[in-house]
Amino acid sequence: DTGVSQDPRHKITKRGQNVTFRCDPISEHNRLYWYRQTLGQGPEFLTYFQNEAQLEKSRLLSDRFSAERPKGSFSTLEIQRTEQGDSAMYLCASSLSSGNTIYFGEGSWLTVV
Amino acid sequence: GENVEQHPSTLSVQEGDSAVIKCTYSDSASNYFPWYKQELGKGPQLIIDIRSNVGEKKDQRIAVTLNKTAKHFSLHITETQPEDSAVYFCAASTPSGGSYIPTFGRGTSLIVHP
Numbered sequence: 001d002t003g004v005s006q007d008p009r010h011k012i013t014k015r016g017q018n019v020t021f022r023c024d025p026i027s028e029h030n031r032l033y034w035y036r037q038t039l040g041q042g043p044e045f046l047t048y049f050q051n052e053a054q055l056e057k058s059r060l061l062s063d064r065f066s067a068e069r070p071k072g073s074f075s076t077l078e079i080q081r082t083e084q085g086d087s088a089m090y091l092c093a094s095s096l097s098s099g100n101t102i103y104f105g106e107g108s109w110l111t112v113v
Numbered sequence: 114g115e116n117v118e119q120h121p122s123t124l125s126v127q128e129g130d131s132a133v134i135k136c137t138y139s140d141s142a143s144n145y146f147p148w149y150k151q152e153l154g155k156g157p158q159l160i161i162d163i164r165s166n167v168g169e170k171k172d173q174r175i176a177v178t179l180n181k182t183a184k185h186f187s188l189h190i191t192e193t194q195p196e197d198s199a200v201y202f203c204a205a206s207t208p209s210g211g212s213y214i215p216t217f218g219r220g221t222s223l224i225v226h227p
Contacts, residue, residue, distance in 0.1 A: 031212060040219070040220070042218050042220050044217070045215075050212065055212070056212075095212075097212075100147075100206055101147060101159060101162060104149075104156035104157045
């Protein structure tokens with residue numbers, strides 16, 4: 001399978017704990033995006049990278065959230081001091097720099113209890 | 114920023130009927146409009162897209178239309194089948210620093226009854 005891969009698929013954590021999600025994009029794609037999706041809503045943009053550079057961040061990305069893509073390949077999204085409101089599906093997507101279309105992974109479900 | 118409105122939120126049809134989902138967008142700079150299908154517990158999958166220099170595009174039972182003047186676009190599914198049941202999202206992409214970051218609608222839950 002050469003699609004976008006996300007890990008873990010499901011995570012249950014206690015409020016206040018830190019969590020980290022990993023995304024492996026489609027191999028030739030140099031753009032990588034993180035979105036958040038809550039029940040009954042469409043995906044909401046969080047941030048995106050071109051290679052290792054983080055080029056844009058949404059206002060939704062509070063200072064408890066940090067995303068990295070150190071070598072321009074896989075990316076991690078860390079949430080510190082989780083809150084119940086962080087419960088959502090975190091979607092990663094990737095695209096070619098020359099293309100408009102972004103391709104999503106299967107998502108990582110986060111439940112904060 | 115871009116704002117995308119999508120209607121209806123729920124659509125229930127009989128197998129074989131047609132289904133139409135409508136979206137409007139606010140930013141006239143948006144020039145790429147993808148549609149995604151999301152099944153329960155999975156990520157959104159691209160099903161069709163349209164660029165601003167085209168008014169209509171068709172792929173088998175699925176078609177999209179775009180009216181740039183009115184800033185609205187629609188998804189048409191003909192001869193619906195139970196496996197078409199899913200949540201469908203429209204999106205509008207605005208160029209931003211050389212990239213296209215789609216803004217999504219809130220989704221339409223399509224239910225096709227056998």
